[in-house]
Amino acid sequence: MKFEYIPGATPLDPDEIAGLMPLHITTQGQLNEWEAANILKAEGWLFSTFNHGNFLTIDFVRLLHKKMFEDTWKWAGTFRNTGKNIGVDSSKITTELRNILEDAAYQIIKQTYSADEIAYRFHHRLVWVHPFANGNGRHARLMADLLLAQAGETRFTWGKQKLEAESLVRTQYINALREADKGDYRPLAVFVRS
Ligand SMILES: Nc1ncnc2c1ncn2[C@@H]1O[C@H](COP(=O)(O)OP(=O)(O)OP(=O)(O)O)[C@@H](O)[C@H]1O
Ligand SMILES: [Mg+2]
Numbered sequence: 001m002k003f004e005y006i007p008g009a010t011p012l013d014p015d016e017i018a019g020l021m022p023l024h025i026t027t028q029g030q031l032n033e034w035e036a037a038n039i040l041k042a043e044g045w046l047f048s049t050f051n052h053g054n055f056l057t058i059d060f061v062r063l064l065h066k067k068m069f070e071d072t073w074k075w076a077g078t079f080r081n082t083g084k085n086i087g088v089d090s091s092k093i094t095t096e097l098r099n100i101l102e103d104a105a106y107q108i109i110k111q112t113y114s115a116d117e118i119a120y121r122f123h124h125r126l127v128w129v130h131p132f133a134n135g136n137g138r139h140a141r142l143m144a145d146l147l148l149a150q151a152g153e154t155r156f157t158w159g160k161q162k163l164e165a166e167s168l169v170r171t172q173y174i175n176a177l178r179e180a181d182k183g184d185y186r187p188l189a190v191f192v193r194s
Contacts (some may be wrong), residue, residue, distance in 0.1 A: 004028045006166040008137075008174035013082045016133040019074035032164060035072050039138060042067035046146060055146060056101040058094060064146075065132055065139050073134070080133040087130025100125045108151065115151045117185070119144040120192050124180040137163065144192075156192040 005011050025031050045067055046052075052060065066077025079093045088096050100122065107118045126140035141163075145155040159169035172194075176187035 001026050001028070001031070003031075006170070008170065008177075010084050010086060010130065010134060010136065012134055016073075016075065016080075016082070021072055021074060031072075035069070035135075036164075038071045039068045039142075041071075043142065046142065047149065052146070052150070055150065056105045058097055058101070061097060061101070061131065061139075061143070064142060065135060068139060068142070069135055075133060076135075079131050082133065084130055084133075087128070087136075093129060093131050096129045097126075097131060100129065104147065108147075115148055115153045116156075116192070117189065118151075119147045119153075119156065120180075120188050121185065122147055123192075124177060124185070124188060127177065128181065157194060158192060159194055 003012065003017070020031075022034055025034060042064070046064065054060070062077045062079070069076035079090065080087075081090050083090065087093075103125075104118060104122045107113055107121075108115075112118070113121070123140050123144035126143060127136050130136050132139065141156070141158060148155055159173060161167065161169050163170050163173055172187075172191055176191040179185075179187045
């Protein structure tokens with residue numbers, strides 16, 4: 001099948017594409033639907049389990065990605081070993097993630113920022129590292145929502161529509177992340193509750 005990449009999405013390498021599990025899938029639309037069903041199942045698991053213990057660990061980051069894509073990609077839950085147009089060098093993923101997870105845990109304990117600010121900074125840094133070959137946006141949005149839920153706060157609204165397709169809202173989201181790349185978190189702060 002031929003993959004269509006919307007702006008801000010990460011293209012896959014041939015060996016990553018070879019990891020597609022459902023063999024009947026021939027169109028991007030079918031893949032999107034399949035992935036969405038897989039993620040819905042993962043969300044059910046995620047939010048019906050009241051306490052995930054320490055979810056700010058490398059193991060949990062990988063487990064959530066695994067649950068979200070285990071019916072879709074053979075490499076679900078494993079870090080990429082390819083370079084992408086966004087993200088750190090693949091050899092630095094574990095180290096960078098460890099810093100991000102430690103920082104978030106520290107910020108929660110010390111209440112350095114509001115829960116919202118901890119969550120959107122966490123989200124931005126996760127997508128900036130880009131640990132996986134695909135699914136980073138959706139995974140990092142769910143990680144941020146989990147952080148909020150564990151803090152007793154409501155989930156972000158993320159523009160109130162699917163961000164997987166090209167749309168004005170998706171452009172706003174990607175632009176807000178680009179501003180955050182430059183150190184200005186204000187557009188992202190507004191976006192996540194819009
Ligand atoms: N300039 C940027 N700075 C930080 N993050 C970015 C930037 N551009 C894109 N991103 C993030 O990368 C994600 C795309 O990566 P990937 O394709 O791995 O995730 P995805 O879950 O498949 O995508 P999406 O959620 O967008 O459908 C975007 O959703 C966004 O979160
Ligand atoms: Mg993608």
